[in-house]
Amino acid sequence: MADNRSLVGGEPLQRQINDKVIIVQILVMIFLCINFLLIVTFLKKESLHTTARYMLFATSILSDSFILFMSDILLIFNYFEITMNVWSCIIISVVALLYSTVTPVTLTAMTLERYVAICMPLRHGELCSSRSTMHCILIIHGLSSVPCIVVLSTFFASASLRFYKQYSICSVEIFILYRWQDHIRSAVYQFYFLIMCITIIFCYVKIMKVAKSASGENRKSNWKGLRTVILHGFQLMLCLIQLWCPFIETSILQISLRLFIDVRYTNYILFSLAPRCLSPLIYGLRDETFFLALKNYAFFSLYKRNI
Template sequence: MNLTNRDDFQEALVKNLIIVILGIVINCINGIIVLTFCKNSVFHSDSRYILYMNLVVNDMILICVSVTLYVLTYAYPIFNASMCYTWSVIGSTTHMNTPIILAGMAIERYIAICKPLHHAQICTVRRTYIIIALTWGVGFVPAVADVIIVLATRPIGFFSSVIFCIYLNLYNTRYHAEKVKVVQALYMSFVWLTLIYTYFMVFRTARAAKGDTASAKKAQNTILLHGAQLLLCMLSYITPLLDVVLISFFPIHRSKITFLCYLITNIIPRLLTPLIYSVRDQTFAKHMSKYYSCKVIIVKVKLKRRRLKCSSKRVCSSKG
Protein backbone atom coordinates (compact mmCIF):
# COMPACT_ATOMS: atom_id res chain seq x y z
CA MET A 1 0.00 0.00 0.00
CA ASN A 2 1.05 3.55 -0.67
CA LEU A 3 1.99 6.11 1.91
CA THR A 4 -0.24 9.12 1.53
CA ASN A 5 2.43 11.71 2.31
CA ARG A 6 4.20 10.71 -0.90
CA ASP A 7 1.32 11.77 -3.14
CA ASP A 8 -0.24 15.14 -3.80
CA PHE A 9 -4.02 15.41 -3.99
CA GLN A 10 -4.28 15.11 -7.77
CA GLU A 11 -2.06 12.03 -7.98
CA ALA A 12 -3.85 10.33 -5.08
CA LEU A 13 -7.24 11.10 -6.65
CA VAL A 14 -6.22 9.63 -10.04
CA LYS A 15 -4.83 6.46 -8.46
CA ASN A 16 -7.89 5.89 -6.30
CA LEU A 17 -10.24 6.53 -9.23
CA ILE A 18 -8.38 3.97 -11.37
CA ILE A 19 -8.49 1.33 -8.63
CA VAL A 20 -12.12 1.98 -7.68
CA ILE A 21 -13.36 2.05 -11.30
CA LEU A 22 -11.50 -1.18 -12.15
CA GLY A 23 -12.83 -2.80 -8.98
CA ILE A 24 -16.40 -1.80 -9.82
CA VAL A 25 -16.07 -3.01 -13.41
CA ILE A 26 -14.66 -6.37 -12.34
CA ASN A 27 -17.33 -6.90 -9.69
CA CYS A 28 -20.12 -5.84 -12.07
CA ILE A 29 -18.95 -8.39 -14.64
CA ASN A 30 -18.63 -11.04 -11.96
CA GLY A 31 -22.05 -10.09 -10.60
CA ILE A 32 -23.59 -10.71 -14.02
CA ILE A 33 -21.80 -14.07 -14.15
CA VAL A 34 -23.22 -15.06 -10.76
CA LEU A 35 -26.74 -14.01 -11.79
CA THR A 36 -26.41 -16.00 -15.01
CA PHE A 37 -25.42 -19.05 -12.98
CA CYS A 38 -28.31 -18.60 -10.54
CA LYS A 39 -30.92 -18.09 -13.27
CA ASN A 40 -30.02 -21.21 -15.25
CA SER A 41 -30.44 -24.60 -13.56
CA VAL A 42 -28.38 -26.27 -16.30
CA PHE A 43 -25.23 -25.06 -14.50
CA HIS A 44 -26.27 -26.21 -11.02
CA SER A 45 -25.49 -29.89 -11.62
CA ASP A 46 -22.15 -29.34 -13.35
CA SER A 47 -19.11 -29.40 -11.05
CA ARG A 48 -17.12 -27.32 -13.54
CA TYR A 49 -19.45 -24.32 -13.26
CA ILE A 50 -19.90 -24.72 -9.51
CA LEU A 51 -16.13 -24.52 -9.02
CA TYR A 52 -16.04 -21.53 -11.35
CA MET A 53 -18.70 -19.74 -9.28
CA ASN A 54 -16.58 -20.35 -6.20
CA LEU A 55 -13.66 -18.59 -7.93
CA VAL A 56 -15.88 -15.70 -9.03
CA VAL A 57 -17.36 -15.15 -5.55
CA ASN A 58 -13.87 -15.40 -4.02
CA ASP A 59 -12.60 -12.76 -6.46
CA MET A 60 -15.53 -10.46 -5.69
CA ILE A 61 -14.83 -10.60 -1.95
CA LEU A 62 -11.10 -10.12 -2.52
CA ILE A 63 -11.66 -7.11 -4.77
CA CYS A 64 -14.06 -5.50 -2.26
CA VAL A 65 -11.62 -5.92 0.65
CA SER A 66 -8.52 -4.97 -1.35
CA VAL A 67 -10.00 -1.85 -2.93
CA THR A 68 -11.55 -0.74 0.37
CA LEU A 69 -8.23 -1.04 2.20
CA TYR A 70 -6.42 0.73 -0.63
CA VAL A 71 -8.80 3.70 -0.48
CA LEU A 72 -8.65 3.76 3.32
CA THR A 73 -4.85 4.18 3.23
CA TYR A 74 -5.54 7.56 1.64
CA ALA A 75 -8.87 8.60 3.15
CA TYR A 76 -8.60 7.22 6.71
CA PRO A 77 -5.33 5.29 7.13
CA ILE A 78 -5.32 5.02 10.94
CA PHE A 79 -8.15 3.06 12.57
CA ASN A 80 -8.92 0.39 15.15
CA ALA A 81 -6.52 -2.57 15.17
CA SER A 82 -9.21 -5.23 15.67
CA MET A 83 -11.12 -3.92 12.64
CA CYS A 84 -7.90 -3.90 10.63
CA TYR A 85 -7.22 -7.53 11.59
CA THR A 86 -10.77 -8.51 10.59
CA TRP A 87 -10.29 -7.03 7.12
CA SER A 88 -6.85 -8.64 6.94
CA VAL A 89 -8.18 -12.13 7.76
CA ILE A 90 -10.86 -11.89 5.06
CA GLY A 91 -8.38 -10.58 2.49
CA SER A 92 -5.73 -13.16 3.38
CA THR A 93 -8.22 -16.03 3.19
CA THR A 94 -9.52 -15.06 -0.25
CA HIS A 95 -5.97 -14.41 -1.44
CA MET A 96 -4.84 -17.89 -0.37
CA ASN A 97 -8.00 -19.44 -1.86
CA THR A 98 -7.24 -18.34 -5.42
CA PRO A 99 -4.34 -20.72 -6.22
CA ILE A 100 -6.06 -23.63 -4.45
CA ILE A 101 -9.29 -23.08 -6.41
CA LEU A 102 -7.31 -22.93 -9.67
CA ALA A 103 -5.67 -26.24 -8.78
CA GLY A 104 -9.07 -27.80 -8.05
CA MET A 105 -10.46 -26.59 -11.37
CA ALA A 106 -7.43 -28.01 -13.21
CA ILE A 107 -7.99 -31.39 -11.54
CA GLU A 108 -11.66 -31.34 -12.61
CA ARG A 109 -10.64 -30.69 -16.24
CA TYR A 110 -8.06 -33.48 -16.00
CA ILE A 111 -10.73 -35.95 -14.83
CA ALA A 112 -13.18 -34.78 -17.51
CA ILE A 113 -10.66 -35.30 -20.34
CA CYS A 114 -8.46 -38.16 -19.12
CA LYS A 115 -11.12 -40.15 -17.24
CA PRO A 116 -14.40 -39.22 -18.95
CA LEU A 117 -16.19 -42.44 -18.00
CA HIS A 118 -15.57 -41.80 -14.29
CA HIS A 119 -16.16 -38.03 -14.32
CA ALA A 120 -19.85 -38.21 -13.38
CA GLN A 121 -19.07 -40.56 -10.47
CA ILE A 122 -16.06 -38.64 -9.14
CA CYS A 123 -17.16 -35.03 -9.68
CA THR A 124 -20.61 -35.13 -8.11
CA VAL A 125 -22.33 -31.98 -6.87
CA ARG A 126 -22.04 -33.08 -3.24
CA ARG A 127 -18.30 -33.75 -3.53
CA THR A 128 -17.80 -30.45 -5.33
CA TYR A 129 -19.34 -28.51 -2.44
CA ILE A 130 -17.24 -30.51 0.02
CA ILE A 131 -14.12 -29.53 -1.95
CA ILE A 132 -15.22 -25.88 -1.87
CA ALA A 133 -15.68 -26.04 1.92
CA LEU A 134 -12.23 -27.63 2.31
CA THR A 135 -10.73 -24.96 0.07
CA TRP A 136 -12.06 -22.17 2.26
CA GLY A 137 -10.91 -24.04 5.37
CA VAL A 138 -7.38 -24.47 4.01
CA GLY A 139 -7.27 -20.81 2.97
CA PHE A 140 -8.55 -19.72 6.40
CA VAL A 141 -5.90 -21.58 8.43
CA PRO A 142 -2.88 -19.32 7.59
CA ALA A 143 -4.91 -16.17 8.36
CA VAL A 144 -5.96 -17.55 11.75
CA ALA A 145 -2.37 -18.63 12.44
CA ASP A 146 -1.24 -15.02 11.91
CA VAL A 147 -3.77 -13.74 14.45
CA ILE A 148 -2.83 -16.47 16.97
CA ILE A 149 0.83 -15.43 16.71
CA VAL A 150 -0.18 -11.81 17.37
CA LEU A 151 -2.24 -12.88 20.41
CA ALA A 152 0.74 -14.80 21.76
CA THR A 153 3.32 -12.06 21.22
CA ARG A 154 1.39 -8.85 21.96
CA PRO A 155 -0.76 -7.65 24.88
CA ILE A 156 -4.51 -7.95 24.47
CA GLY A 157 -4.82 -4.14 24.75
CA PHE A 158 -3.10 -3.84 21.38
CA PHE A 159 -6.33 -4.81 19.61
CA SER A 160 -8.13 -1.76 21.01
CA SER A 161 -5.41 0.64 19.83
CA VAL A 162 -5.28 2.51 16.53
CA ILE A 163 -2.70 1.63 13.86
CA PHE A 164 -1.77 2.31 10.27
CA CYS A 165 -3.48 -0.63 8.57
CA ILE A 166 -0.77 -2.22 6.42
CA TYR A 167 0.59 -5.76 6.49
CA LEU A 168 3.99 -4.84 7.98
CA ASN A 169 2.33 -3.19 10.96
CA LEU A 170 0.09 -6.19 11.60
CA TYR A 171 2.46 -9.11 11.16
CA ASN A 172 6.06 -8.07 11.80
CA THR A 173 7.49 -10.78 14.07
CA ARG A 174 10.04 -13.43 13.08
CA TYR A 175 7.35 -16.07 13.63
CA HIS A 176 5.24 -14.50 10.92
CA ALA A 177 8.23 -14.48 8.57
CA GLU A 178 8.86 -18.19 9.18
CA LYS A 179 5.17 -19.02 8.78
CA VAL A 180 5.01 -17.19 5.46
CA LYS A 181 7.99 -19.14 4.10
CA VAL A 182 6.54 -22.52 5.11
CA VAL A 183 3.00 -21.79 3.91
CA GLN A 184 4.07 -20.35 0.57
CA ALA A 185 6.45 -23.26 -0.06
CA LEU A 186 3.78 -25.87 0.70
CA TYR A 187 0.87 -24.17 -1.05
CA MET A 188 2.68 -23.02 -4.14
CA SER A 189 4.57 -26.27 -4.70
CA PHE A 190 1.31 -28.23 -4.46
CA VAL A 191 -0.51 -25.87 -6.84
CA TRP A 192 2.25 -25.70 -9.44
CA LEU A 193 2.83 -29.45 -9.41
CA THR A 194 -0.91 -29.96 -9.85
CA LEU A 195 -1.11 -27.57 -12.80
CA ILE A 196 1.97 -29.00 -14.51
CA TYR A 197 0.83 -32.61 -14.05
CA THR A 198 -2.74 -31.99 -15.25
CA TYR A 199 -1.52 -29.97 -18.23
CA PHE A 200 0.83 -32.66 -19.49
CA MET A 201 -1.72 -35.42 -18.91
CA VAL A 202 -4.36 -33.50 -20.85
CA PHE A 203 -1.76 -32.71 -23.53
CA ARG A 204 -0.89 -36.41 -23.85
CA THR A 205 -4.56 -37.36 -24.05
CA ALA A 206 -5.17 -34.73 -26.74
CA ARG A 207 -2.34 -36.11 -28.86
CA ALA A 208 -3.38 -39.73 -28.40
CA ALA A 209 -7.10 -39.15 -29.04
CA LYS A 210 -8.38 -40.18 -32.47
CA GLY A 211 -11.86 -38.77 -32.11
CA ASP A 212 -12.97 -35.41 -30.77
CA THR A 213 -9.80 -33.59 -29.71
CA ALA A 214 -11.42 -30.14 -29.57
CA SER A 215 -12.52 -30.48 -25.92
CA ALA A 216 -9.09 -31.80 -24.90
CA LYS A 217 -7.32 -28.90 -26.59
CA LYS A 218 -9.74 -26.46 -25.01
CA ALA A 219 -9.09 -27.95 -21.58
CA GLN A 220 -5.37 -27.73 -22.30
CA ASN A 221 -5.67 -24.03 -23.13
CA THR A 222 -7.81 -23.49 -20.04
CA ILE A 223 -5.13 -24.98 -17.78
CA LEU A 224 -2.55 -22.75 -19.50
CA LEU A 225 -4.71 -19.74 -18.71
CA HIS A 226 -4.98 -20.96 -15.12
CA GLY A 227 -1.18 -21.03 -15.05
CA ALA A 228 -0.96 -17.49 -16.42
CA GLN A 229 -3.48 -16.27 -13.85
CA LEU A 230 -1.63 -18.09 -11.08
CA LEU A 231 1.68 -16.60 -12.21
CA LEU A 232 0.20 -13.10 -11.96
CA CYS A 233 -1.29 -13.91 -8.56
CA MET A 234 2.07 -15.23 -7.33
CA LEU A 235 3.68 -11.90 -8.16
CA SER A 236 1.89 -10.54 -5.08
CA TYR A 237 4.17 -12.75 -2.93
CA ILE A 238 7.26 -11.03 -4.27
CA THR A 239 5.73 -7.54 -4.35
CA PRO A 240 7.66 -6.33 -1.25
CA LEU A 241 10.95 -7.52 -2.79
CA LEU A 242 9.98 -6.04 -6.14
CA ASP A 243 9.18 -2.72 -4.47
CA VAL A 244 12.55 -2.63 -2.71
CA VAL A 245 14.49 -3.43 -5.88
CA LEU A 246 12.68 -0.95 -8.11
CA ILE A 247 12.59 1.80 -5.51
CA SER A 248 16.35 1.46 -4.99
CA PHE A 249 16.81 2.28 -8.70
CA PHE A 250 14.02 4.89 -8.92
CA PRO A 251 13.58 6.38 -5.42
CA ILE A 252 11.82 9.46 -6.80
CA HIS A 253 9.01 7.32 -8.21
CA ARG A 254 8.39 5.27 -5.05
CA SER A 255 4.66 5.98 -4.94
CA LYS A 256 4.13 5.18 -8.62
CA ILE A 257 6.04 1.89 -8.29
CA THR A 258 3.97 0.66 -5.35
CA PHE A 259 0.79 1.63 -7.19
CA LEU A 260 1.76 -0.23 -10.39
CA CYS A 261 2.85 -3.31 -8.43
CA TYR A 262 -0.49 -3.39 -6.61
CA LEU A 263 -2.40 -2.92 -9.87
CA ILE A 264 -0.51 -5.69 -11.69
CA THR A 265 -0.48 -8.26 -8.87
CA ASN A 266 -3.92 -7.73 -7.28
CA ILE A 267 -6.31 -6.21 -9.81
CA ILE A 268 -5.23 -7.38 -13.28
CA PRO A 269 -5.31 -11.14 -12.48
CA ARG A 270 -9.01 -10.81 -11.58
CA LEU A 271 -9.75 -9.53 -15.09
CA LEU A 272 -8.69 -12.92 -16.48
CA THR A 273 -11.44 -14.83 -14.67
CA PRO A 274 -14.31 -13.77 -17.00
CA LEU A 275 -12.06 -14.41 -20.01
CA ILE A 276 -11.26 -18.00 -19.07
CA TYR A 277 -14.81 -19.27 -18.75
CA SER A 278 -17.51 -16.68 -19.48
CA VAL A 279 -16.16 -15.59 -22.87
CA ARG A 280 -14.53 -18.84 -24.02
CA ASP A 281 -17.32 -21.14 -22.84
CA GLN A 282 -20.03 -21.14 -25.52
CA THR A 283 -22.79 -22.37 -23.22
CA PHE A 284 -22.13 -19.73 -20.59
CA ALA A 285 -21.65 -16.97 -23.19
CA LYS A 286 -24.96 -17.90 -24.82
CA HIS A 287 -26.89 -17.66 -21.56
CA MET A 288 -25.18 -14.40 -20.62
CA SER A 289 -26.11 -12.80 -23.96
CA LYS A 290 -29.62 -14.21 -23.64
CA TYR A 291 -30.30 -12.54 -20.31
CA TYR A 292 -28.15 -9.42 -20.43
CA SER A 293 -27.89 -8.23 -24.03
CA CYS A 294 -29.23 -4.78 -24.79
CA LYS A 295 -31.64 -6.17 -27.37
CA VAL A 296 -33.31 -8.43 -24.84
CA ILE A 297 -33.66 -5.57 -22.37
CA ILE A 298 -35.27 -3.36 -25.04
CA VAL A 299 -37.67 -6.13 -26.06
CA LYS A 300 -38.66 -6.75 -22.45
CA VAL A 301 -39.33 -3.05 -21.90
CA LYS A 302 -41.50 -2.91 -25.04
CA LEU A 303 -43.45 -6.00 -23.97
CA LYS A 304 -44.11 -4.48 -20.55
CA ARG A 305 -45.36 -1.27 -22.17
CA ARG A 306 -47.68 -3.22 -24.45
CA ARG A 307 -49.05 -5.18 -21.52
CA LEU A 308 -49.67 -1.98 -19.59
CA LYS A 309 -51.47 -0.44 -22.58
CA CYS A 310 -53.59 -3.56 -23.05
CA SER A 311 -54.52 -3.68 -19.38
CA SER A 312 -55.38 0.05 -19.37
CA LYS A 313 -57.60 -0.40 -22.45
CA ARG A 314 -59.42 -3.28 -20.81
CA VAL A 315 -60.00 -1.24 -17.67
CA CYS A 316 -61.30 1.71 -19.71
CA SER A 317 -63.59 -0.49 -21.82
CA SER A 318 -65.03 -2.17 -18.71
CA LYS A 319 -65.72 1.21 -17.17
CA GLY A 320 -67.36 2.39 -20.38
Protein backbone atom coordinates in the same frame (compact mmCIF):
# COMPACT_ATOMS: atom_id res chain seq x y z
CA MET B 1 12.73 22.83 -3.50
CA ALA B 2 9.95 21.82 -5.91
CA ASP B 3 11.73 18.52 -6.58
CA ASN B 4 11.85 17.73 -2.86
CA ARG B 5 8.15 18.36 -2.44
CA SER B 6 7.35 16.01 -5.29
CA LEU B 7 9.38 13.27 -3.60
CA VAL B 8 7.95 13.57 -0.10
CA GLY B 9 4.30 14.09 -0.89
CA GLY B 10 4.03 17.57 -2.39
CA GLU B 11 1.28 18.76 -4.70
CA PRO B 12 2.44 17.15 -7.97
CA LEU B 13 2.70 13.74 -6.29
CA GLN B 14 -0.70 14.08 -4.65
CA ARG B 15 -2.37 14.72 -8.02
CA GLN B 16 -0.65 11.67 -9.44
CA ILE B 17 -1.86 9.44 -6.61
CA ASN B 18 -5.36 10.85 -6.93
CA ASP B 19 -5.52 10.00 -10.63
CA LYS B 20 -4.34 6.48 -9.93
CA VAL B 21 -6.91 5.94 -7.18
CA ILE B 22 -9.69 7.08 -9.54
CA ILE B 23 -8.47 4.65 -12.21
CA VAL B 24 -8.54 1.81 -9.67
CA GLN B 25 -12.11 2.73 -8.63
CA ILE B 26 -13.23 2.59 -12.26
CA LEU B 27 -11.55 -0.78 -12.86
CA VAL B 28 -12.90 -2.28 -9.64
CA MET B 29 -16.46 -1.11 -10.39
CA ILE B 30 -16.30 -2.50 -13.93
CA PHE B 31 -15.12 -5.93 -12.82
CA LEU B 32 -17.50 -6.06 -9.85
CA CYS B 33 -20.37 -5.40 -12.26
CA ILE B 34 -19.11 -8.10 -14.62
CA ASN B 35 -18.76 -10.55 -11.73
CA PHE B 36 -22.26 -9.71 -10.50
CA LEU B 37 -23.65 -10.42 -13.97
CA LEU B 38 -21.78 -13.74 -14.08
CA ILE B 39 -23.11 -14.78 -10.68
CA VAL B 40 -26.69 -13.87 -11.68
CA THR B 41 -26.29 -15.91 -14.87
CA PHE B 42 -24.96 -18.85 -12.85
CA LEU B 43 -27.89 -18.74 -10.40
CA LYS B 44 -30.58 -18.34 -13.05
CA LYS B 45 -29.46 -21.20 -15.29
CA GLU B 46 -30.16 -24.49 -13.51
CA SER B 47 -27.82 -26.53 -15.70
CA LEU B 48 -24.94 -24.29 -14.58
CA HIS B 49 -25.35 -24.54 -10.81
CA THR B 50 -25.54 -28.34 -10.96
CA THR B 51 -22.30 -28.76 -12.97
CA ALA B 52 -18.97 -29.13 -11.16
CA ARG B 53 -16.83 -26.77 -13.22
CA TYR B 54 -19.43 -23.99 -13.11
CA MET B 55 -19.89 -24.42 -9.37
CA LEU B 56 -16.15 -24.02 -8.89
CA PHE B 57 -16.19 -21.08 -11.30
CA ALA B 58 -18.90 -19.36 -9.22
CA THR B 59 -16.78 -19.94 -6.09
CA SER B 60 -13.78 -18.24 -7.72
CA ILE B 61 -15.96 -15.33 -8.91
CA LEU B 62 -17.36 -14.78 -5.40
CA SER B 63 -13.84 -14.99 -3.96
CA ASP B 64 -12.52 -12.51 -6.54
CA SER B 65 -15.39 -10.12 -5.80
CA PHE B 66 -14.65 -10.22 -2.06
CA ILE B 67 -10.97 -9.50 -2.68
CA LEU B 68 -11.69 -6.69 -5.16
CA PHE B 69 -14.08 -5.04 -2.72
CA MET B 70 -11.94 -5.49 0.42
CA SER B 71 -8.67 -4.43 -1.24
CA ASP B 72 -10.37 -1.36 -2.69
CA ILE B 73 -11.71 -0.39 0.75
CA LEU B 74 -8.23 -0.78 2.25
CA LEU B 75 -6.75 1.23 -0.62
CA ILE B 76 -9.14 4.13 0.07
CA PHE B 77 -8.49 3.94 3.83
CA ASN B 78 -4.73 3.99 3.23
CA TYR B 79 -4.96 6.86 0.73
CA PHE B 80 -6.99 9.08 3.08
CA GLU B 81 -5.01 7.80 6.11
CA ILE B 82 -8.15 6.61 7.91
CA THR B 83 -7.24 4.70 11.07
CA MET B 84 -9.26 2.03 12.82
CA ASN B 85 -9.11 -0.13 15.91
CA VAL B 86 -6.79 -3.13 15.59
CA TRP B 87 -9.67 -5.55 16.30
CA SER B 88 -11.66 -4.11 13.38
CA CYS B 89 -8.59 -4.46 11.19
CA ILE B 90 -8.23 -8.09 12.27
CA ILE B 91 -11.78 -8.86 11.09
CA ILE B 92 -11.19 -7.23 7.70
CA SER B 93 -7.80 -8.91 7.32
CA VAL B 94 -9.23 -12.36 8.10
CA VAL B 95 -11.58 -12.03 5.12
CA ALA B 96 -8.80 -10.64 2.90
CA LEU B 97 -6.31 -13.37 3.86
CA LEU B 98 -8.87 -16.15 3.48
CA TYR B 99 -10.18 -15.19 0.05
CA SER B 100 -6.78 -14.24 -1.33
CA THR B 101 -5.97 -17.96 -0.91
CA VAL B 102 -9.38 -19.32 -1.96
CA THR B 103 -8.89 -18.09 -5.54
CA PRO B 104 -5.65 -20.00 -6.35
CA VAL B 105 -6.83 -23.13 -4.49
CA THR B 106 -10.07 -23.04 -6.49
CA LEU B 107 -8.04 -22.65 -9.71
CA THR B 108 -6.17 -25.82 -8.80
CA ALA B 109 -9.44 -27.65 -8.14
CA MET B 110 -10.80 -26.48 -11.51
CA THR B 111 -7.64 -27.79 -13.20
CA LEU B 112 -8.13 -31.17 -11.50
CA GLU B 113 -11.75 -31.20 -12.71
CA ARG B 114 -10.53 -30.71 -16.31
CA TYR B 115 -7.99 -33.50 -15.77
CA VAL B 116 -10.71 -35.91 -14.59
CA ALA B 117 -13.05 -34.89 -17.45
CA ILE B 118 -10.42 -35.49 -20.14
CA CYS B 119 -8.22 -38.25 -18.73
CA MET B 120 -10.84 -40.16 -16.70
CA PRO B 121 -14.12 -39.48 -18.56
CA LEU B 122 -15.85 -42.64 -17.30
CA ARG B 123 -15.38 -41.58 -13.67
CA HIS B 124 -16.12 -37.89 -14.19
CA GLY B 125 -19.81 -38.20 -13.31
CA GLU B 126 -18.96 -39.99 -10.07
CA LEU B 127 -16.03 -37.85 -8.93
CA CYS B 128 -17.45 -34.49 -10.03
CA SER B 129 -21.08 -34.77 -8.96
CA SER B 130 -22.86 -31.81 -7.36
CA ARG B 131 -22.52 -33.40 -3.91
CA SER B 132 -18.81 -34.07 -4.38
CA THR B 133 -18.26 -30.53 -5.64
CA MET B 134 -19.96 -29.04 -2.56
CA HIS B 135 -17.63 -31.12 -0.37
CA CYS B 136 -14.72 -29.92 -2.51
CA ILE B 137 -15.73 -26.27 -1.96
CA LEU B 138 -15.77 -26.85 1.81
CA ILE B 139 -12.32 -28.45 1.59
CA ILE B 140 -11.09 -25.47 -0.47
CA HIS B 141 -12.17 -23.05 2.26
CA GLY B 142 -10.65 -25.29 4.94
CA LEU B 143 -7.28 -25.44 3.16
CA SER B 144 -7.40 -21.71 2.43
CA SER B 145 -7.94 -20.88 6.10
CA VAL B 146 -4.64 -22.51 7.17
CA PRO B 147 -2.33 -19.60 6.10
CA CYS B 148 -4.75 -17.16 7.74
CA ILE B 149 -4.69 -19.18 10.98
CA VAL B 150 -0.88 -19.32 10.90
CA VAL B 151 -0.52 -15.55 10.42
CA LEU B 152 -3.03 -14.71 13.15
CA SER B 153 -1.63 -17.33 15.57
CA THR B 154 1.89 -15.89 15.34
CA PHE B 155 0.42 -12.42 15.79
CA PHE B 156 -1.67 -13.33 18.86
CA ALA B 157 1.37 -15.06 20.38
CA SER B 158 3.56 -11.97 19.92
CA ALA B 159 1.34 -8.91 20.40
CA SER B 160 0.80 -7.34 23.82
CA LEU B 161 -2.70 -6.57 25.11
CA ARG B 162 -1.99 -2.86 24.74
CA PHE B 163 -1.48 -3.30 21.00
CA TYR B 164 -5.14 -4.33 20.46
CA LYS B 165 -6.37 -1.01 21.85
CA GLN B 166 -4.38 1.04 19.37
CA TYR B 167 -5.67 2.73 16.22
CA SER B 168 -3.75 2.24 13.01
CA ILE B 169 -4.04 2.34 9.23
CA CYS B 170 -5.30 -1.16 8.43
CA SER B 171 -2.90 -3.40 6.53
CA VAL B 172 -2.02 -7.07 6.73
CA GLU B 173 1.56 -5.96 7.45
CA ILE B 174 0.58 -4.71 10.93
CA PHE B 175 0.35 -8.37 12.01
CA ILE B 176 4.02 -8.89 11.18
CA LEU B 177 5.73 -7.65 14.34
CA TYR B 178 8.95 -9.64 13.96
CA ARG B 179 11.03 -10.84 11.04
CA TRP B 180 10.49 -14.52 11.86
CA GLN B 181 6.72 -14.07 11.45
CA ASP B 182 7.29 -12.84 7.91
CA HIS B 183 9.48 -15.87 7.20
CA ILE B 184 6.82 -18.27 8.49
CA ARG B 185 4.10 -16.57 6.42
CA SER B 186 6.28 -16.67 3.32
CA ALA B 187 7.17 -20.36 3.87
CA VAL B 188 3.51 -21.38 4.21
CA TYR B 189 2.44 -19.51 1.07
CA GLN B 190 5.40 -20.76 -0.95
CA PHE B 191 4.60 -24.35 0.09
CA TYR B 192 0.97 -23.93 -0.99
CA PHE B 193 1.88 -22.48 -4.35
CA LEU B 194 4.55 -25.14 -4.93
CA ILE B 195 1.91 -27.85 -4.49
CA MET B 196 -0.48 -25.96 -6.79
CA CYS B 197 2.16 -25.50 -9.48
CA ILE B 198 3.09 -29.19 -9.37
CA THR B 199 -0.59 -30.12 -9.66
CA ILE B 200 -1.15 -27.85 -12.67
CA ILE B 201 2.02 -29.09 -14.43
CA PHE B 202 0.99 -32.71 -13.80
CA CYS B 203 -2.51 -32.08 -15.22
CA TYR B 204 -1.05 -30.22 -18.20
CA VAL B 205 1.28 -33.11 -19.12
CA LYS B 206 -1.46 -35.75 -18.75
CA ILE B 207 -4.02 -33.75 -20.74
CA MET B 208 -1.45 -33.02 -23.46
CA LYS B 209 -0.76 -36.76 -23.87
CA VAL B 210 -4.46 -37.52 -24.18
CA ALA B 211 -5.01 -34.60 -26.58
CA LYS B 212 -2.25 -35.80 -28.90
CA SER B 213 -3.64 -39.33 -29.07
CA ALA B 214 -7.29 -38.25 -29.50
CA SER B 215 -9.05 -37.61 -32.80
CA GLY B 216 -12.00 -35.63 -34.20
CA GLU B 217 -14.23 -33.82 -31.69
CA ASN B 218 -12.44 -35.36 -28.71
CA ARG B 219 -9.14 -33.94 -29.91
CA LYS B 220 -10.64 -30.46 -30.30
CA SER B 221 -12.26 -30.63 -26.85
CA ASN B 222 -9.05 -31.90 -25.23
CA TRP B 223 -6.93 -29.11 -26.72
CA LYS B 224 -9.47 -26.59 -25.48
CA GLY B 225 -9.15 -28.11 -22.01
CA LEU B 226 -5.38 -27.87 -22.34
CA ARG B 227 -5.59 -24.15 -23.12
CA THR B 228 -7.81 -23.70 -20.05
CA VAL B 229 -5.16 -25.36 -17.88
CA ILE B 230 -2.51 -23.02 -19.35
CA LEU B 231 -4.65 -19.98 -18.46
CA HIS B 232 -5.13 -21.33 -14.93
CA GLY B 233 -1.36 -21.70 -14.67
CA PHE B 234 -0.89 -18.09 -15.81
CA GLN B 235 -3.37 -16.87 -13.19
CA LEU B 236 -1.57 -18.88 -10.52
CA MET B 237 1.78 -17.42 -11.58
CA LEU B 238 0.42 -13.88 -11.15
CA CYS B 239 -0.89 -14.80 -7.69
CA LEU B 240 2.52 -16.26 -6.80
CA ILE B 241 4.38 -13.12 -7.91
CA GLN B 242 2.09 -11.11 -5.62
CA LEU B 243 3.76 -12.81 -2.64
CA TRP B 244 7.12 -11.36 -3.65
CA CYS B 245 5.80 -7.82 -4.08
CA PRO B 246 6.18 -6.74 -0.40
CA PHE B 247 9.89 -7.69 -0.46
CA ILE B 248 10.45 -5.76 -3.70
CA GLU B 249 8.51 -2.72 -2.44
CA THR B 250 10.42 -2.62 0.86
CA SER B 251 13.73 -2.54 -1.00
CA ILE B 252 12.55 0.16 -3.42
CA LEU B 253 11.26 2.34 -0.55
CA GLN B 254 14.87 2.73 0.60
CA ILE B 255 15.73 4.23 -2.80
CA SER B 256 12.86 6.57 -3.70
CA LEU B 257 9.37 7.29 -2.39
CA ARG B 258 8.09 8.23 -5.86
CA LEU B 259 9.42 4.99 -7.35
CA PHE B 260 7.95 3.04 -4.42
CA ILE B 261 4.47 4.49 -5.06
CA ASP B 262 4.70 3.76 -8.80
CA VAL B 263 5.89 0.19 -8.24
CA ARG B 264 3.28 -0.52 -5.57
CA TYR B 265 0.52 0.79 -7.83
CA THR B 266 1.79 -1.31 -10.77
CA ASN B 267 2.02 -4.42 -8.58
CA TYR B 268 -1.55 -3.89 -7.39
CA ILE B 269 -2.85 -3.63 -10.96
CA LEU B 270 -0.81 -6.52 -12.42
CA PHE B 271 -0.69 -9.03 -9.57
CA SER B 272 -3.82 -8.28 -7.53
CA LEU B 273 -6.45 -7.00 -9.97
CA ALA B 274 -5.33 -8.81 -13.15
CA PRO B 275 -5.54 -12.42 -11.82
CA ARG B 276 -9.06 -11.68 -10.52
CA CYS B 277 -10.12 -10.40 -13.94
CA LEU B 278 -9.00 -13.41 -15.97
CA SER B 279 -11.66 -15.80 -14.63
CA PRO B 280 -14.52 -14.04 -16.50
CA LEU B 281 -12.42 -14.35 -19.67
CA ILE B 282 -11.64 -18.04 -19.19
CA TYR B 283 -15.14 -19.28 -18.37
CA GLY B 284 -17.44 -16.33 -18.96
CA LEU B 285 -16.40 -15.76 -22.59
CA ARG B 286 -14.50 -18.85 -23.77
CA ASP B 287 -17.06 -21.38 -22.55
CA GLU B 288 -19.86 -21.56 -25.13
CA THR B 289 -22.59 -22.75 -22.75
CA PHE B 290 -21.89 -20.05 -20.17
CA PHE B 291 -21.38 -17.35 -22.80
CA LEU B 292 -24.75 -18.01 -24.46
CA ALA B 293 -26.52 -17.93 -21.08
CA LEU B 294 -24.64 -14.75 -20.17
CA LYS B 295 -25.56 -13.11 -23.47
CA ASN B 296 -29.20 -14.03 -22.94
CA TYR B 297 -29.44 -12.46 -19.47
CA ALA B 298 -27.13 -9.52 -20.25
CA PHE B 299 -29.38 -8.35 -23.06
CA PHE B 300 -32.63 -9.01 -21.18
CA SER B 301 -33.43 -12.20 -23.10
CA LEU B 302 -32.97 -10.46 -26.45
CA TYR B 303 -31.13 -13.55 -27.65
CA LYS B 304 -33.40 -16.58 -27.26
CA ARG B 305 -31.42 -19.75 -27.68
CA ASN B 306 -31.89 -23.20 -26.34
CA ILE B 307 -28.69 -23.90 -24.43
